[in-house]
Amino acid sequence: LGHSHTSASKGKDEKPDWKAEILNEVDQDDWKYDLIKNSKEKWRGELLCYCNQERTGLLVNSCNKTQAEILVEEQDHEPYWKLELLSEARNEWESDSILKIESQSLAECFAASEHSWLQQILFSAIADMETRISRKKKSSQHQHSNIPKRKRSSNRSKSYSQNVGQPMVLDSNRNPKDDSNKVQEQVAVQVQAQIQETTSDVGESELGLDVYAEATATTELPRDIIIDPSRVLVLAKAKTRWQALMIKLIMYTRYSFTDKADIILSLERDQALCGGKLIAEAPVWKMDFLKEVVHIKPICTWKLTFILGCPDEWRCSLMSKATSYKIAAFIYAEDTSRLKAEVMTRWMQNEQIMPRWKINLVSECVDDESLLNDVLGCREEWRAKIIVEADEDWKRGILKQEHVDQWKAKSIANEQVEWKCRMLDSRCAEKWRAQIIKGVNEEWKAELILKAQEQWRAELMENINIEWKLIYVLRAPEHWRAKMVERMNDRDQAASREMLSLDRIPDEQAAIQLFGRHGSSANLFL
Secondary structure, eight states, X not given: OHHHHHHHHHHHHOOOHHHHHHHTTSOTTSHHHHHHHHOOOHHHHHHHHTOXXXXXXXXXXXXXXXXXXXXXXXXXXXXXXXXXXXXXXXXXXHHHHHHHOOOHXXXXXXXXXXXXXXXXXXXXXXXXXXXXXXXXXXXXXXXXXXSXXXXXXXXXXXXXXXXXXOOOOOOTTSOGGGGHHHHHHHHHHHHHHHHHHHOOSHHHHHHHHHHHHHHHTTOOOOTTOOOOHHHHHHHTTOOSHHHHHXXXXXXXXXXXXXXXXXXXXXXXXXXXXXXXXXXXXXXXXXXXXXXXXXXXXXXXXXXXXXXHHOOOHHHHHHHTTOOSHHHHHHHHSTTOOHHHHHHHHHHHHHOSOOOHHHHHHHHHSOSOHHHHHHHHTOSSHHHHHHHHHOOOHHHHHHHTSTTSOHHHHHHHHTOOOHHHHHHHHHTOOSHHHHHHHHTOOOHHHHHHHHTOOSHHHHHHHHTOXXXXXXXXXXXOSSHHHHHHHHHSOTTOHHHHHHHHHOTTOOSHHHHHHHHOTTOOSTTTTO
């Protein structure tokens, strides 16, 4: 048993030949000794020998072979923070990209991204930013390189910057307009390549191309703008590919970048198509309206679309208050005047459901605030149409009253004399009476006819133009007496008065015998 224990102890302490050979070259008091002694791979032990600092050795001791080789190769050229990021890189492309990024905060942001598509878009933005910074520092010489790269002995894969991540490089001595087309083509090609390289499903690819290709078609990248690093950190917040591409599009926006990015980050996928180019080009004055729309959840897509496409500040202000697509479309229409839009908006605040016929009628109206209010105040379509056709304020004042029936409204609409219209409104409850009044040309006569209670009496009075006859017809107790008065000679007022007062006249035949068919007092006392 003692012999077996001694053999086991020797086996445990015995080191592989490669480890013993390496340890013979290292002082036992050196920090490397314990790391090499505990390493299990020969390549790790060999690389540990080339580490200059203990903290670098600790990184080498915790990563894979590829990462360890990069750490050893770059330890004399790169700061420790970058070595830390390199030790956690998930692939060689990520390592190469980290090496090319000069800013610690941006490199950490890049390394922290979980999605490869986001890393690719981030690196493209960072590369472009640092190229611009470098170009500004180097005066106006032609710049044809990406972020400064150092030659390395290892044969690692070509960097992403040589493909779709390569930034725009322009001649700073040339007029910006000369490079406009070139820039647009480069941006469009670059973005399409990004999307196609990083897209796994067709739907996402089509969405990205639709949004971004259109957005970049008329966008020129300003050469005098240096991107604030904080904008890249905002870009890193993107949760989807199309959000990242949209934010990258507005990286060069002079104003309202944060507001625009927040709006993009608030959008849903199905709202992306309404926004790419328009959000990027939205002026400063439009941002408050957009933020107001985005703040209310769920986001109203049609309202967002209308405001993004609207060129007028006053229209945007009104559309942000619109409660329906119909109202927003009305305000958005080019032929809608400001007065109409404002009046409609005021009414809309109290009347949540605005019928289509009312919107159409307002569109046809002239710019008269009183008329617009009268139309919008109508509950019935027929009334609103009649009001629109009315040519006088006083007439519209009568027609808009709800007690005015449709038949009466039509009668008033066709009448041009104000006193008749007012009589038709307030004193003609029957259609026959209204019809008679419309045919009367004297107001005093109409006043007498209105006192008639029976239709037959009013009809008799309609054809009489002598005042005393009208009064006697109105006083006649029987229909036949009224007819006799109507037939009386115009000079026989006295006979008519007597006929009305004599009770001994029983009927029309007796009256004819006494006065004659056309009325005469000659036979009165026979």
